[in-house]
Amino acid sequence: MRTVTFLRSIVLVVFLMECVAQVKSDTVNHTKGYCVWYDQCTSGNKALNCLYNGPAKNLTDSKGVKLLDDLCPELRGQHTCCSTKQLMALSKNLQTMSQLTTRCPACWNNMRRLYCQLTCSQDQSLFLDPKDIAPLGDGRFMIIDIDYYVSPQFKQGLFDSCKDVSFPGNNEKVLNLLCGTTAEKCTPQKLLTYMGSTQNGFAPFNIFYPDKLIENLSWMNKTIFKCNQPFTDPQTNKTAKTCSCQDCATSCPVLPPPVPQPTPRKIMGLDVLTFSLLVTYIILLLIFFPISIICTMKKNNKRYALVPDNSQANLKYSGGSYPSVSSNLPELVDSPPGLCERWGSKLESVLRHWFTKWGVWCSYHPYYVMGACFLVIAIMACGLFRFTVTTDPVDLWSSPDSIARKQKEIYDSKFSPFYRTEQLIIRSTHPTPGGFKPLNKKWVPFGSIFHKDLLIQALELQNHITNMKVPFGDSNITLEDICFQPLAPQTKKCAIQSIFQYFQNSNATLNKCLTMMGHDCNKPHKADFNAYDYHTHLLFCASSPTSVRDVNFKEPCLGEFWRSSQPKHCTRWLHRHCV
Numbered sequence: 001m002r003t004v005t006f007l008r009s010i011v012l013v014v015f016l017m018e019c020v021a022q023v024k025s026d027t028v029n030h031t032k033g034y035c036v037w038y039d040q041c042t043s044g045n046k047a048l049n050c051l052y053n054g055p056a057k058n059l060t061d062s063k064g065v066k067l068l069d070d071l072c073p074e075l076r077g078q079h080t081c082c083s084t085k086q087l088m089a090l091s092k093n094l095q096t097m098s099q100l101t102t103r104c105p106a107c108w109n110n111m112r113r114l115y116c117q118l119t120c121s122q123d124q125s126l127f128l129d130p131k132d133i134a135p136l137g138d139g140r141f142m143i144i145d146i147d148y149y150v151s152p153q154f155k156q157g158l159f160d161s162c163k164d165v166s167f168p169g170n171n172e173k174v175l176n177l178l179c180g181t182t183a184e185k186c187t188p189q190k191l192l193t194y195m196g197s198t199q200n201g202f203a204p205f206n207i208f209y210p211d212k213l214i215e216n217l218s219w220m221n222k223t224i225f226k227c228n229q230p231f232t233d234p235q236t237n238k239t240a241k242t243c244s245c246q247d248c249a250t251s252c253p254v255l256p257p258p259v260p261q262p263t264p265r266k267i268m269g270l271d272v273l274t275f276s277l278l279v280t281y282i283i284l285l286l287i288f289f290p291i292s293i294i295c296t297m298k299k300n301n302k303r304y305a306l307v308p309d310n311s312q313a314n315l316k317y318s319g320g321s322y323p324s325v326s327s328n329l330p331e332l333v334d335s336p337p338g339l340c341e342r343w344g345s346k347l348e349s350v351l352r353h354w355f356t357k358w359g360v361w362c363s364y365h366p367y368y369v370m371g372a373c374f375l376v377i378a379i380m381a382c383g384l385f386r387f388t389v390t391t392d393p394v395d396l397w398s399s400p401d402s403i404a405r406k407q408k409e410i411y412d413s414k415f416s417p418f419y420r421t422e423q424l425i426i427r428s429t430h431p432t433p434g435g436f437k438p439l440n441k442k443w444v445p446f447g448s449i450f451h452k453d454l455l456i457q458a459l460e461l462q463n464h465i466t467n468m469k470v471p472f473g474d475s476n477i478t479l480e481d482i483c484f485q486p487l488a489p490q491t492k493k494c495a496i497q498s499i500f501q502y503f504q505n506s507n508a509t510l511n512k513c514l515t516m517m518g519h520d521c522n523k524p525h526k527a528d529f530n531a532y533d534y535h536t537h538l539l540f541c542a543s544s545p546t547s548v549r550d551v552n553f554k555e556p557c558l559g560e561f562w563r564s565s566q567p568k569h570c571t572r573w574l575h576r577h578c579v
């Protein structure tokens with residue numbers, strides 16, 4: 001019953017939304033110098049812009065002018081279609097983008113341009129077409145969806161400049177974060193579509209990027225910065241460096257073409273080695289085969305004496321009479337024993353004689369023998385004095401003269417030392433496994449470590465370690481002074497890999513619980529029920545760890561160590577230095 005009511009209300013809401021959004025804007029004047037929007041009509045994190053189809057306005061507010069000059073220097077001194085409020089929202093949204101693309105100035109500048117032109121260009125109406133608008137009630141309209149006509153060349157150029165940029169926080173391509181799919185499957189269109197979709201959790205409204213022009217509109221076709229060519233960075237007026245090979249495949253040094261291998265010589269379709277081996281084999285065969293046949297035939301004509309090895313032992317005493325000697329006599333031989341046989345028997349008797357003497361001597365002098373043995377063993381074991389147990393994993397795993405080890409030592413001596421992972425393993429003694437039951441679905445089992453009280457304790461421990469202060473000299477040292485900070489110097493958050501990063505290490509987020517309709521579980525509404533809590537968030541994040549937003553739980557999965565605001569005057573940074 002509850003479900004039915006709930007579904008009905010969803011249908012109703014969707015239906016209402018459709019009605020509102022169907023006010024289509026056929027009447028927009030697409031003229032140079034004209035806007036499609038100005039200022040924001042709603043407030044909050046994801047404010048919508050107001051429809052305004054008039055001439056661009058002079059931005060006079062000093063805060064707005066400063067933001068415009070910093071963010072969109074190419075629009076400096078022009079009339080704009082954006083108010084100070086919009087510029088503040090733009091600046092906030094671009095902050096994340098700049099953190100992601102900071103390693104490659106060309107990519108960052110292209111992204112920046114895309115959004116500057118969208119938000120502020122005075123000729124906005126030439127390439128923007130409001131798709132869906134909704135009345136606000138006071139005569140104004142807000143824009144819900146918009147078509148942004150970006151030329152195919154710009155789309156491709158933007159994609160090309162960003163496609164190889166890696167994100168230092170997790171050594172992935174940033175496209176994994178920006179494209180909604182993996183970097184390999186990303187295309188220019190997919191990239192823009194995902195970045196402009198409200199599904200990504202950031203975009204306040206949907207921005208569509210059509211690939212065909214319609215009447216009265218033209219492409220936004222600004223020049224694109226290439227990641228393998230230096231250019232003058234509009235934000236700093238300085239020459240921006242080309243992106244490193246790691247972040248831009250086209251700027252990698254071109255390898256010399258491989259020297260063509262000489263084609264191997266062939267004899268009768270076989271290479272030289274095989275052929276010569278074959279010939280040798282055949283020759284040897286031809287020599288030895290007849291010889292061995294001749295030998296066998298000769299042998300069959302001769303007769304040798306067959307003397308059993310231990311003929312003496314076979315002479316057993318059997319009930320009073322010795323076996324007749326004559327039957328044990330060796331057969332008659334045609335030839336005397338050969339040289340080898342005579343030498344062999346001589347050697348055998350010498351050895352027997354010598355070892356017998358040795359054995360007898362030893363058994364008469366046991367103390368000398370044992371003493372001598374101890375002495376020899378003691379001398380051999382002298383090395384034990386220098387015995388040490390290797391416990392350093394580096395020494396265990398790599399030989400001191402391996403190339404990798406030597407190179408790492410040079411690296412350590414020239415740059416800051418490498419970081420090493422420290423682990424804390426927490427085991428649950430809780431007797432029962434955890435789990436939860438989503439609505440109308442089967443029970444989802446979780447391990448016994450996932451009981452909330454345990455998680456809260458573990459989080460407290462982690463936060464305690466992070467906040468620990470250790471007196472050192474006349475100051476205190478914290479974890480931040482020694483930990484690995486992937487995004488230093490903009491954010492000093494340590495890279496801690498734990499599931500609490502999915503909750504940004506916040507107790508409040510871990511305890512969060514939302515109902516089906518997105519309300520707090522503690523203040524339920526009528527016909528509503530608990531639906532999303534840390535279980536669902538964990539399941540979501542485990543399948544897309546870099547997601548910037550779990551749509552149901554309304555929290556990101558990305559860890560704390562990359563989400564932080566960028567210092568005001570640091571517009572970009574290369575290799576950890578602020579420029």
Ligand SMILES: *[C@@H]1O[C@H](CO)[C@@H](O)[C@H](O)[C@H]1NC(C)=O
Nearest residue numbers: 027028029030031032034055
């Ligand atoms: C668009 O605005 C310009 C400038 O005000 C005006 O000359 C033109 O007639 C308008 N076009 C339409 C279709 O309203």
Ligand SMILES: *[C@@H]1O[C@H](CO)[C@@H](O)[C@H](O)[C@H]1NC(C)=O
Nearest residue numbers: 057058059060061077078079
């Ligand atoms: C905008 O206004 C300022 C002063 O309010 C004025 O100095 C400036 O010339 C104006 N800009 C344009 C392009 O009209």
Ligand SMILES: *[C@@H]1O[C@H](CO)[C@@H](O)[C@H](O)[C@H]1NC(C)=O
Nearest residue numbers: 026027028030214215216217
């Ligand atoms: C294009 O502009 C002309 C006048 O500038 C106008 O009459 C026409 O309706 C516009 N076409 C569309 C599809 O908006």
Ligand SMILES: *[C@@H]1O[C@H](CO)[C@@H](O)[C@H](O)[C@H]1NC(C)=O
Nearest residue numbers: 151152153219221222223224
């Ligand atoms: C966009 O600009 C580039 C050069 O800047 C030019 O080659 C291309 O033809 C332009 N595209 C369109 C659709 O105007």
Ligand SMILES: *[C@@H]1O[C@H](CO)[C@@H](O)[C@H](O)[C@H]1NC(C)=O
Nearest residue numbers: 069073076234235236237238
């Ligand atoms: C860049 O140069 C322009 C004029 O060439 C100047 O107006 C602007 O202030 C400069 N910007 C910076 C950040 O130096």
Ligand SMILES: *[C@@H]1O[C@H](CO)[C@@H](O)[C@H](O)[C@H]1NC(C)=O
Nearest residue numbers: 469470471473474475476477
């Ligand atoms: C170090 O930390 C202790 C306790 O947290 C505090 O009392 C002390 O003032 C700190 N010392 C310095 C130099 O900050």
Ligand SMILES: *[C@@H]1O[C@H](CO)[C@@H](O)[C@H](O)[C@H]1NC(C)=O
Nearest residue numbers: 456460463506507508510511
């Ligand atoms: C974390 O949340 C739990 C449950 O709301 C609460 O009992 C606990 O005191 C909180 N811990 C901290 C450190 O705030």
